Amino acid sequence: MSKRSQQDRLFEKYNIRTDLALESHQAVIEQEGPPELPGVKVHTEKEEGITLTRITVESDLGAQLMGKAPGNYSTLEAPGLRMHNRDLHERLAQLLAKEIEWFFEQSGLGDEDAVLVVGLGNWNATPDALGPKAVENLMVTRHLLEMSPPELRRGLRPISAIAPGVLGITGIETGEIIMGVAERIGAKAVICIDALASRSVERLCSTIQISDTGIHPGAGVGNRRLAINKETLGIPVIAIGVPTVVHAVTIVSDAMDLIERGSVQSPEGGQPPERVQFKIDPGTIMGGQAPRPEIRANAASDKRQIISQVLEPYFGSMIVTPKEIDLLIDEVSDVIAGALNTSFHEGVSYDEVFKYLS
Amino acid sequence: MSKRSQQDRLFEKYNIRTDLALESHQAVIEQEGPPELPGVKVHTEKEEGITLTRITVESDLGAQLMGKAPGNYSTLEAPGLRMHNRDLHERLAQLLAKEIEWFFEQSGLGDEDAVLVVGLGNWNATPDALGPKAVENLMVTRHLLEMSPPELRRGLRPISAIAPGVLGITGIETGEIIMGVAERIGAKAVICIDALASRSVERLCSTIQISDTGIHPGAGVGNRRLAINKETLGIPVIAIGVPTVVHAVTIVSDAMDLIERGSVQSPEGGQPPERVQFKIDPGTIMGGQAPRPEIRANAASDKRQIISQVLEPYFGSMIVTPKEIDLLIDEVSDVIAGALNTSFHEGVSYDEVFKYLS
Amino acid sequence: MSKRSQQDRLFEKYNIRTDLALESHQAVIEQEGPPELPGVKVHTEKEEGITLTRITVESDLGAQLMGKAPGNYSTLEAPGLRMHNRDLHERLAQLLAKEIEWFFEQSGLGDEDAVLVVGLGNWNATPDALGPKAVENLMVTRHLLEMSPPELRRGLRPISAIAPGVLGITGIETGEIIMGVAERIGAKAVICIDALASRSVERLCSTIQISDTGIHPGAGVGNRRLAINKETLGIPVIAIGVPTVVHAVTIVSDAMDLIERGSVQSPEGGQPPERVQFKIDPGTIMGGQAPRPEIRANAASDKRQIISQVLEPYFGSMIVTPKEIDLLIDEVSDVIAGALNTSFHEGVSYDEVFKYLS
């Protein structure tokens, strides 16, 4: 079964529209009951204000259950990212840098191997501009290193960066542009930065995922048809993503979850709202028709699936974002650029690189 | 009862979070049943692709029922605005210009009376940038007229324009800035352009409302505490608004409406989805408690109210917009600027104004 | 003689098109010879990479000689500002904050007196966007203080900020908008931030001037007709300006100076270029006509004046800026916003202000 159809099946089964492995995992656990999934390893660390979760999908069974390709997914959750807390920003950038370095090691990338950073998404659509904005603050060095004598380049990594735009504006699949450029310049690895869709509004602009499984068709805020991964590019692809939108259809399901759950807790730790319950009868939803047999297995997901079908034509192109999305995108793209600069040029400032080489 | 508390009561009663009189009217009709509201006159005209609805709230009773201050509300609906249809844009601008001229007449504004145009909202938050963007394309003439001999100014209207920013950025209530400037320059009327919240995603960036009742506290995408109307400014205030967001809490209610209604029609005129039904039992929602007596009266609105209460802490600051909001805002602000330029300087281009005066 | 005509006379006499008192002073010294001007006090301090010059114009004679109104002018020169040196940025912001505090004391401003900060200039014209950009990063507090009980406001200064736009876009003189708003909110002082024109390309985006004489008609990058100063507003006006352009006509005179001087030194401390000389014969420039008697006095300024007259129709609306002006404006506006935040809310972060008050 292809990755695409795995994703589709998960979407069908649980109506989970999320690009975060962490949310897929939670959703499956919630639905399926067992505390652990076969072929999926989860490890969690915490420090003040930040939770780091490393999920490794080790087998095809795990991949099938999660709807995510086999590989590594690290997620940094920092709700305080939305509070303009500068100290937290810096600590998060440090942690992210270390995590990126771990992915470099995993993919066998050498210290002097050239990396192409790709800011995916659309400059002109705020929630999709994360990638281009992050790329803008990167320290690129490839052109400086190329002009330097070999003995000076030792230990320095050539970094280049592009923001290729989106299909509707370029007429070209982003994957094709990346292939063309990566091949031409002889990049040894690609890092893609992308805006994602999550299932939960709480994670918007406060969660960062790093993975080594690349970017899959249909993922992210814009639409893509071509995978961007090791199989298509021939070199390791590390994807750094931040959820910036929730699809409107998802938020309705989410809302129904909150209501159905009977008892919800205030996210601010305040008084819990009154106990509420929300009964949905799949029979009536289906207009008296007997539900299809493969759906019967899980009543909760059935309902959500049908609801999603009903709402799609109305809300399909609608996205949910925080009011202050423009500011939040600026801040989280700064964190990512800072982390990349640190992980690329450890202990070296751009001024130093520049002086050293010229 | 103050206007503020009328609005609050309506919000409480029917959970309608809309700045459009048209939507308030529809919601009340839906809930209350009667085809007409006492003290509210409604008139509708259509031409290809555009519906014009004029609502006049004539009495305090009508105002109370609608949750809108007494006065005139004209609404132009043009779903094609979202399709980048240039011809429709131009026809709409023409219609809007005529409607604005009608409001000028209603408010007794003379041909040479100075008008101050105010672009409300925040430059840096895409869905709230409608006002500042519209103002950017206005032809201002006040400074040209001031330098000209009186005999040349005959028949020309001095236009000035500001984009005062928002409270969080200026530390000053927008209303105070407008008062200060309008008084200083001796404006005879103020036109405010503002981004609104609607109840329905279909109206986003495709509906324009003109009203003579001003801007009320808490209306629009940003928050305001001070009314901007004839009472506070001492001169007529004409408000031009376009819904650019739906509050996330509203969309959930809206979605539930769609589902509950049992049978929904596809907005594209395609196949109607299957019949669905969605039962909500206020008893269970309240967790077995007896509902408060004033709520019992209308079960449907009760449910929505409770739901809203449950969701507020989760979705309170979330907004729903179309994916391509940046582009849509550009287009609709062009339509408004074009309409204003036409209505201000009928049959006169800026070049002509400039030549005439210099 | 009015200030305007003083400026004009200076412009005529020495063809100095500069908004910097420091440059006026240097030009007059150069032309007139004497090392000191009567009625003008100059004091200089240096620290690594930064030169602070305080000029006090004490008498009308001094004002006439300098072409600058009587008052205080402090100038911080930091060529390194153009090198993206973060440490220098921070030291400069600290020095600027102290200098601003000195101007507060001079103008008798109390610790709790409300200040209105005004970002002059045009958002949409890069070299003129300094003011609006600086204002964007200010911590405004007026709205927070207004909602707080009096006992909590003690020692805190209400700050508000506007970016009023420019005459061509608003139709209103900037001075009128400021008057209207300052009066309405009861401001006790106004701080104007503005992009200036200098005489020397070396000072672009690397020099900051603070003065207490306000903004004069025709100063700055945009054009203004109305003075913004204590006389027009009735409250102290502190102007913070940064040269971001040189007029094209000025650069030609400057170039001729360089060439005429016979021997020029490389600004980078490198090899001096070959000795060059450039003879200009006013007789031939005037086409054989006898020069007007008042011009004969100073041959050097004569030539420049005539040249300026010749070039005005060709280069009048042309400006000279560094290639990387967009980036430089961002950086210097950050320095100014940082300095203002420090001087307004000494030792208090916005988070603290916010917590304290709510």
Next chain:
Amino acid sequence: MSKRSQQDRLFEKYNIRTDLALESHQAVIEQEGPPELPGVKVHTEKEEGITLTRITVESDLGAQLMGKAPGNYSTLEAPGLRMHNRDLHERLAQLLAKEIEWFFEQSGLGDEDAVLVVGLGNWNATPDALGPKAVENLMVTRHLLEMSPPELRRGLRPISAIAPGVLGITGIETGEIIMGVAERIGAKAVICIDALASRSVERLCSTIQISDTGIHPGAGVGNRRLAINKETLGIPVIAIGVPTVVHAVTIVSDAMDLIERGSVQSPEGGQPPERVQFKIDPGTIMGGQAPRPEIRANAASDKRQIISQVLEPYFGSMIVTPKEIDLLIDEVSDVIAGALNTSFHEGVSYDEVFKYLS
């Protein structure tokens, strides 16, 4: 001799810093005297407000004299472009479209041959943003055509577009990105849109050059080291360029020309300024040293060359632009995008293309 060194020699000889063949031609004619250059054909047409000049460099001798590679250079001059004249904009776009079609024919491009449009330059530097802005308004069709059955694609041209950024931001030569992408997508021709430097301020944002000789190292506002032409890409390269800056050093030479010429005419057709003359004595400029023999040949160019040398360290990175450059760039990039859309999809609107294919 390589093209690069031809350009250098011309630069040395006449100190002409221009990317426009028209200006090179004029300068050489002025300096050398003869009304015609061997191996260079010039043809001029006029219509109201627009002058079209076609220069063909036919031989190596012509190329050497002009400092421009052999090939075709068409220039549209429309001073009214700077006056916001909408009618002129449309007529100019039509003429430009026809001229582009002529270049298509010359290069043997078939009706269905895929074209890659490249917006050269830097988004974040106003005068260099012409290319990226023009590309933003293009109708790209490649992705639509790819999804359509072959019988529907007949007669339609697949258009794609990228804005690759600049070396300092990407670390990659623009030429390398174009090569990588053009090869990957199988483009049959490349169209580059670029901001240029001219010699004359009057041509800024009012002149458009189309050529089939590609983009040369060091041309344009940004710096490039790699040629983008048929030799490097293997497919025809059509370059569309608009001068948006004059180098500061150039403007000084230009100013001296104006002054030296003795008699200058007002560009507005007003009164000619007084006769002026400006003697420059190369002997004194050289500080009494005997000039190098190869310089002696042409005294006028000698002077300019020396002056340029003197000024370079002071003004080297300074550019001259009109004050309203932001607005002008928007307008001229609209004209270019409109012309390209017309020449690509003759008589077909995007709506039609879209409908036709889906």
